[in-house]
Amino acid sequence: MSILVVGSVAFDDVTSPSGSVKNVLAGAATYFSLSASYFTDVRVVAVVGDDFGPDQEKVFKDHRIDTRGIERAKGKTFRWGGTYTDNLNEAKTNFTDLNVFEKFQPQIPKEYADTDFLFLANIQPTLQAHVRRSMPHVRLTGCDTMNYWIKGTPKELAETLKLVDVLLINDTEAKMLTNETNLPRAAQKVLAMGPQALVIKHGEYGATIFFREGAFGIGRHPFRAPTLPIEEVKDPTGAGDSFAGGFMGYLASQEVLNREVLKRALFYGGVMGSFAVERFGTERLQSLTREEIEARFQIFRELTHLE
Amino acid sequence: MSILVVGSVAFDDVTSPSGSVKNVLAGAATYFSLSASYFTDVRVVAVVGDDFGPDQEKVFKDHRIDTRGIERAKGKTFRWGGTYTDNLNEAKTNFTDLNVFEKFQPQIPKEYADTDFLFLANIQPTLQAHVRRSMPHVRLTGCDTMNYWIKGTPKELAETLKLVDVLLINDTEAKMLTNETNLPRAAQKVLAMGPQALVIKHGEYGATIFFREGAFGIGRHPFRAPTLPIEEVKDPTGAGDSFAGGFMGYLASQEVLNREVLKRALFYGGVMGSFAVERFGTERLQSLTREEIEARFQIFRELTHLE
Numbered sequence: 001m002s003i004l005v006v007g008s009v010a011f012d013d014v015t016s017p018s019g020s021v022k023n024v025l026a027g028a029a030t031y032f033s034l035s036a037s038y039f040t041d042v043r044v045v046a047v048v049g050d051d052f053g054p055d056q057e058k059v060f061k062d063h064r065i066d067t068r069g070i071e072r073a074k075g076k077t078f079r080w081g082g083t084y085t086d087n088l089n090e091a092k093t094n095f096t097d098l099n100v101f102e103k104f105q106p107q108i109p110k111e112y113a114d115t116d117f118l119f120l121a122n123i124q125p126t127l128q129a130h131v132r133r134s135m136p137h138v139r140l141t142g143c144d145t146m147n148y149w150i151k152g153t154p155k156e157l158a159e160t161l162k163l164v165d166v167l168l169i170n171d172t173e174a175k176m177l178t179n180e181t182n183l184p185r186a187a188q189k190v191l192a193m194g195p196q197a198l199v200i201k202h203g204e205y206g207a208t209i210f211f212r213e214g215a216f217g218i219g220r221h222p223f224r225a226p227t228l229p230i231e232e233v234k235d236p237t238g239a240g241d242s243f244a245g246g247f248m249g250y251l252a253s254q255e256v257l258n259r260e261v262l263k264r265a266l267f268y269g270g271v272m273g274s275f276a277v278e279r280f281g282t283e284r285l286q287s288l289t290r291e292e293i294e295a296r297f298q299i300f301r302e303l304t305h306l307e
Numbered sequence: 308m309s310i311l312v313v314g315s316v317a318f319d320d321v322t323s324p325s326g327s328v329k330n331v332l333a334g335a336a337t338y339f340s341l342s343a344s345y346f347t348d349v350r351v352v353a354v355v356g357d358d359f360g361p362d363q364e365k366v367f368k369d370h371r372i373d374t375r376g377i378e379r380a381k382g383k384t385f386r387w388g389g390t391y392t393d394n395l396n397e398a399k400t401n402f403t404d405l406n407v408f409e410k411f412q413p414q415i416p417k418e419y420a421d422t423d424f425l426f427l428a429n430i431q432p433t434l435q436a437h438v439r440r441s442m443p444h445v446r447l448t449g450c451d452t453m454n455y456w457i458k459g460t461p462k463e464l465a466e467t468l469k470l471v472d473v474l475l476i477n478d479t480e481a482k483m484l485t486n487e488t489n490l491p492r493a494a495q496k497v498l499a500m501g502p503q504a505l506v507i508k509h510g511e512y513g514a515t516i517f518f519r520e521g522a523f524g525i526g527r528h529p530f531r532a533p534t535l536p537i538e539e540v541k542d543p544t545g546a547g548d549s550f551a552g553g554f555m556g557y558l559a560s561q562e563v564l565n566r567e568v569l570k571r572a573l574f575y576g577g578v579m580g581s582f583a584v585e586r587f588g589t590e591r592l593q594s595l596t597r598e599e600i601e602a603r604f605q606i607f608r609e610l611t612h613l614e
Contacts, residue, residue: 086488087488088488181393181394181395182537182538182539182540183511183536184536184537184538185538187536188538202512204490205509205512205513206512206531208536210536221606221609221610222536222610223609223610223611224513224533224610224611225611226531226611229490229491229494229515229529230491231489231491231492231495232489233489260613260614263613264613267613299528301613302528302530303528303529303530303531304530304531304532304533304611304612305611305612305613306567306570306571306574306608306612307567
């Protein structure tokens, strides 16, 4: 089945203890769509500027990603620069040039009307809600957000959360969204806001999925998937979007959506996030094979499963 | 088989968002021995003062813990007071009265000479090494330490690490011990210092065990066990010692020590740690049944295992 992602395409400058790169193709929609492309057909709605040329287009095309929804606007593409020091969990932002992304008004091409799955990457919540409402027939909607919107536009975000099935955020965001310090309690509060399931990403410790009572089948307990302990994280940028791409992409490849499928999706999310950080930008995601993905899935299983 | 723990017995005053208690029986050796007692025969070497009476003795006796190694000294037992605010991972210490623990010189009763397993709880590294050397025939030695010794007595600690099989520490301690910010690299450095295996405890995210090449069988990868997301953590004190008690206690109950057994031990460590924090002090560890432990082990399995 097909999945549509709405979000940013960007060029990043990144410095980390492993080195430095400039102008690498990045952005949430890019990480997500490359990651999801290993599982299903991907469509993108985003905006780019004059500096987005055939080389960038080719990256998407090489993964059979449908780019008809990528709008070409006058000006430059969104650019971000950040530095990671020893704490690879948090970047120091050196600059954020929104450029054409500042006036982004997502337009869904009519050819995308039959899309089965939707992922609302981290953009302004009112835009997310608008996209969701214009795609009333999707089977499942995933959504990301960030501290900026949680603090700045809480009412708009609350409206968006009523429209999504799975929210994917990190620990800090879950706590901030609910004013709770305890994760299971925070999870219950988030689920009361609308989503059927909540994925909380714990960085190097993996991720936990919490289910609303009765959602996706029967069961009392959350589920936790690991990440691989990696000796050299070159560039953590896009790990969360790559996670979301693996998670949502796997779901979109399945006929039935039950808890067992969502659990496996959580593993695939961790797998794709762990690949993303191995090289700068989207480099690793551009060159994967499905065999490598399955091999790492097996490693994740061995990492956590008793005989 | 039998296990000996050498460490502190204490009375704690604890305040957390869930309430406040005074003079509760605590200390690393207490948490450890109660936790391990559900798996195997436990012996304790510690020191207490005049304020350790029949009520406290009974707690150990009720769990068939051999207290012949608990020395009665003139004065008061070790006392600690701490407050947990919203961040339950770290206590603010209100007071530390070492009392009789200040001059603790562990003496191993001759009846303990045939002990099979040894756990060196968090005490001065030279004392740990002395105990280990006086028990040359143990099958396996586990060890804990803390920032205070890592910073204050690094040479002594390095000598101790050469004598132990499994070191159990948390993320912060592993990074401080090795001057590394990356956990897998930190783990490799710790394993080069002596231990065959390293357990790194991640608090609410579970724990990872790293193996030295070839130790306990064949395999390339570490193993990760979860903890249960708990809605109300009443008192995190002793979680690490309870984890160690479950981990070491399970090992001591097994005939063969291979990787699969160590993986299961990691699960039991998480199980016992998760029980410990549900009530203040050692209260929950005093009232468990093996059936409750097995039921939670199954929950931990369901929390992480795909079909």
